[in-house]
Every structure is written in C-alpha cells, then in structure tokens.
Amino acid sequence: MADSLARTAPSRRELAMLWVVGAVVFFGLWQLVAGSGLVTRLVLPSPVDVVTACLRMIVQPFAGDTLQDHVLASLGRWGLGFSLAAVIGVPLGLAMGHWRLLDDMVSPVFEAYRYVAPLAWVPFAALWFGTGIGGPTMVIFAGAFAPCLVNAYRGAQLVERQLTEAAQTLGAGGPRIVREVLLPGALPSIVSGLRVSAGLAWQSLVGAELIVVSSGVGFVLVQGQSNLSPEIVMSAMLAVGVVGLLIDIALRAAERRVRRRWGQKQ
Amino acid sequence: MSEIIFDHVGKTFPRGGGIIKALDDINLTIGEREFVAVVGPSGCGKTTLLRLVAGLEMPSSGAVRVGGKAVRQPGPDRAVVFQQFALFPWKTVRENIAFGLKCKGVDRRKRDEIALKYLELMGMVGTEDSYPHQLSGGMQQRVAIARSYAIEPGVLLMDEPFGSLDAQTRTVMQEELVRVTRVNPRTVLFITHSVEEAVFLADRVIVLSRGPGRVAEIIPIRPAREEEKWIGKASEEVMETASFGRLRAHIWKLLRQQMQPNSAKTSA
DSSP, X not given: OHHHHTOOOOOHHHHHHHHHHHHHHHHHHHHHHXXXXXXXXXXXXXXXXXXXXXXXXXXXXXXXBOHHHHHHHHHHHHHHHHXXXXXXXXXXXXXXXXXXXXXXXXXXXXXXXXXXXXXXXXXXXXXXXXXXXXXXXXXXXXXXXXXXXXXXXXXXHHSOHHHHHHHHHTTOOHHHHIXXXXXXXXXXXXXXXXXXXXXXXXXXXXXXXXXXXXXXXXXXXXXXXXXXOHHHHHHHHHHHHHHHHXXXXXXXXXXXXXXXXXXXXX | OOXXXXXXXXXXXXXXXEEEEEEEEEEEEEOTTOEEEEEOSTTSSHHHHHHHHHTSSOOSEEEEEETTEEOOSOOTTEEXXXXXXXXXXXXXXXXXXXHHHHHHTOOHHHHHHHHHHHHHHTTOTTOTTSOGGGSOHHHHHHHHHHHHHHTOOSEEEEESTTTTSOHHHHHHHHHHHHHHHHHSOOEEEEEOSOHHHHHHHOSEEEEEOSSSBOEEEEEEOHHHXXXXXXXXXXXXXXXXXXXXXXXXXXXXXXXXHHHSTTTXXXXX
C-alpha cells in the first residue's frame, strides 16, 4: 500500500531499461510458443521469421516495392488525409466555438458522424474518389477529422471570455477574434487533438489501403495473406506499429513544447 | 460627442427558472469628459451598468445612448479596462497596445508609433517586447490602460481596474490615472468598491442601492477638488483635507444604509 503511494516517476535510464525488459519478455514468449512445435509456422511465425522477412523486403522488393518504399507511400497518404482533416477540422471547430448558430447547426450531424467507424467509409470512398489517391485519403480523413474538430472547439470554449470581450470592445470582428484570440488561446488543446488525430489517421491507414491498388503497408499485408506468407503479414503489422510509435513520440514532444511555452504565458 | 445617457434603463437576468432584477429605472447623464465613479454594495449591478455602456449586455427596458446613438454592440468608441487586465498572453506589450489599431486598419509603422506614444504616457518605455506574464500586476494594468487609450475612444469604461492590485500599487495607479486623465481627458465611467478611490478620482460619485440597483444619490466632488486644489497633490495629502473626510463619511453613511435591508427603501 505504502509502496503504491510513494510511487515516483522512473528516471530516463530506468524507463529505457523497462522498455527493453518489456520487449524482451514479449518477444521471448512469442519465440517460445512459435518454436515449441505446438503450432505450425502458418499459424504463428516466429519473431525471427518476421524480422528476416522484414530485412529481406528492405533489400528485395515485395509486391512491386521495397518495404521502406511501401512505408513511404503509406506515409504520403497519411500526411495528405491528416493535413486535410487538420486544415478543415481546426478552423471549423474554432468557428463553432465562436458562432453559436454554426455550433447548433453542425453539432447534431457531427455527433452522428463520430460513431461511424472510418472503415465504414471504404465503399463510398472507393465509389466517390476511386482507388488511387482519393479513396484512401478520404478514409484516413474520416478517421482523423473528429479529434481535430472537437479539440479546437473545446479549446475555443475554454478561452477566457474576458479576452474575447476585450477584443470585441477594441473593435475586432468575428473572423479576427477566431484568428487572433481563439486560435492562439486554444493552441494547447488543438495540438493534443492533432496528436490523437494523427494516431487515428495512421490506424485508419490499413483499412484505407485495403482498397488501394499497388502500394502501401496495408497492400503488403493483403498480398502477404494471399501469398500464404504469415511472416509478411506480420512484417507489415510490425511496420505499422513501429511507424505509429514514432509518430506518437514526435507529436508528444511537439505537444510538450507548446504546453511549456503557453503554460508560462498565463 | 461622448455623453453617456441612461434613459429609464432596467436589466433583468434569468436565474433558476425565475428572473432577477439587476438594475431598475436608471436615469443618468454623464457629461462629455466627465469622470464619474460608481460605488455600491456588492451585487448591486455596478458592473452590469458598465457592461450596458460597453455593449456587452443589452438593457431589458429603456435605452443607453452614447453620443446620441443607442448602444447596440461593443465598439472602439467605448474602451473597457477590466479588473483582470484581459491582456492577450501570447502577444507582446506592443502587440497588445496596437491590437485595436490593427482592427481599425492602421498600418504597422503608424501602429507601433502610437503604441510607443501611449507606453510613454504610462511610463512603460522599454517593456514593448515583453510578454504580459513577465510584468507585475500594476505594470500589466498600465499596459491595459495604454491599450484602451491607443484607440482614442470617446468613453473609457473601467471595471474595478485596480481591484486586484496591492494597496501601494493601487495608490500609485490612482495618482497616475489622475495625471493621465488630465493630459488626455475622456468621458470616464469608473466602477469601484473603494469609497476613497471614488472620491479621489471622480468629478461625481454615484451611490447605487442594493438589489435591484437604483441611483440612491449623486454626490458632486468637483467643487471640493477645485476649492482645495487636490490636483497635483499626493493622495495622502488629499485625504487629509477636510472636504475629503466629509465626502468620504457621507458616502460611507449612504452605503451603510444600503446594507441594512429595512432602511434601504427610505434612504433615497
């Protein structure tokens, strides 16, 4: 009991060690099960098989491209869908935070949309925007849009009312208040929204790439499945996980930075 | 023209299913370049009075007119100085002061020039690139006053502007305000809960009665100020004069009556 109360945050070195321990235990157990002979390689490839497959794909193209090129193709789509979600979601959220009328109009539609999983958009995305760049981008957009909007909206509502009133009495109109008061005031909240949104966008990616024709990690995954190569399917999953982790680390750092600067200023 | 007229102004707020009467039948004229302070027991609607002139609230009955025109929305002809300063934390001192000018479409060079001029007036030169959080409370309020002055409003609305400052800073700021409003006279509506502050600063003091707020009495201060030459004197010297003591005691007596619920009705 006392132990859990006295619990303190681990230092950087301790943290790195804990990560290593966690990874070793996870991969060790996996290797143990895969190598025990209880299951065949088709059901569960060993981590060694998967890493070998990864390395092979880095030098030898699979399904038309090397693994890193597939990752880059995925990142391109992710970037496009995510940026689009941010560019539309953040201003709309801020505007809804300022104009009540817009809020009342958009909110019901938005609340319903939030419950539709990004994958559910796949048929329409393919129908409307094709299987080239448009379709997958729309699926990613559908996954990323909600947190962009919600966090901008909540952030705008948390901006001190006195600041918007001061701006009004100094002669600022609505668009200027949104731009110069709500946007900077809501920035910490917007950045957390962007982080969540980037993660969801990356998650929606595999779904998006189920409808894409010739590249991307999702495509590798589907190709691995039809080739009956479970180690390739797992390689693709591993790539998705690692890249997702890196995106999250980068955006967390950005978020901390904004919070530190903004926290100081009032 | 920046005369403020309250014409049979009433204001009610919905609260918990019922309505609360905040102000009732206010009739008042604040002349061009006159400095009027409003005191009253807390919750008497002082701030509501100011927000009606600012255009941040609309009257439930009657009309508020500034310069002959009914107030419908906030505007740069009526600058507000808030108790909590309300400076933009992400803007520098210069950008804060220049904000209203930017809204007016004044170009950048001119804006910076005007901002500097009012920084000078407030004795703040050298802080233009600081952020508000780097300044003390008194300094922040100076920036807020400079920001209001920079848009050259006809009316200055001050809502307990020194209420969150410590006593010494507060005294200095009062003297500063006397100096600044002498160089740069404006029609001022000043809300405060400090009787001394009201008597020290204002041409007239208005005492509001408690819930709903009505004008209990209007006390002229200007004759005493001119007779005993308060202007230019330090606040402690002014407070030693006989007329100051008499006015302060009179206003205190009125306020005390407002705090006793039974006698409140007969006082005005």
